[in-house]
Amino acid sequence: MPTKQLHTKEQIWDFLREVTDPEIPVLNIVEMGIARKVEIDNLGNILVKITPTYSGCPAMNAIEKLVVEKLEEREVENFKVKLDFAETWTTDWMTEEAKSKLKDYGIAPPEKTEEENDFLKNLSKTKVIPCPFCDSFETKLVSQFGSTACKSQYYCNNCEQPFEHFKCI
Known part of the structure; x- marks a missing residue:
């Protein structure tokens, strides 16, 4: 039986750096401050939190889909991508x-x-x-x-x- 590949937080962050903003393709979502947190629990479940640049940003659905596609491409399992509105995004995060x-x-x-x-x-x-x-x-x-x-x-x-x-x- 094949063993499940476990990924580290650092690897997940590296994968997120490969996701570019669909409106500004020279920027990735980490350097923009959109990707805010990667959590891995003791069972290996991964939670990626992304914060919209503003609540009505039309690119967020595309960004969320791109994150999912990137993690699947990198064979990451047991992950969830969550839009997080707990903090208000600021350009200071760039x-x-x-x-x-x-x-x-x-x-x-x-x-x-x-x-x-x-x-x-x-x-x-x-x-x-x-x-x-x-x-x-x-x-x-x-x-x-x-x-x-x-x-x-x-x-x-x-x-x-x-x-x-x-x-x-």
């Missing part, structure tokens, strides 16, 4: 490497979140976002929403490139 990859991909990365979390008050503030292509601060907000709700649309007056900014959440 690694510096993820922010650098965003910039290289042409999306202005988020800054650190502000102490002031009043959404309406912050909406009235116009942030100066540097262009990811030429690093110019001569940019202007075109729309609060870009191709997805988590990004806004900007235009660089220096290099004349439109670009998106991953909003601080």
Whole structure:
């Protein structure tokens, strides 16, 4: 009788690093801070917790499916993937490497979140976002929403490139 292959937490984390965000394929779900926890109980049952970037994020169903597919591909057994809403995802959970990859991909990365979390008050503030292509601060907000709700649309007056900014959440 074949023995069940047991996987370590480190292996599961490595597998999760192979799952990319369907909306931003240069980032994986670990460096984005979406994959939050891997738990293995004394029977070898695995629980993977993922936190949505926001409660209505349309990519979360796809991400959950991609996690399941990756773990099955890696022959992981007895696992469950759980959407975890216990904590509110923040762009502060993104690694510096993820922010650098965003910039290289042409999306202005988020800054650190502000102490002031009043959404309406912050909406009235116009942030100066540097262009990811030429690093110019001569940019202007075109729309609060870009191709997805988590990004806004900007235009660089220096290099004349439109670009998106991953909003601080």
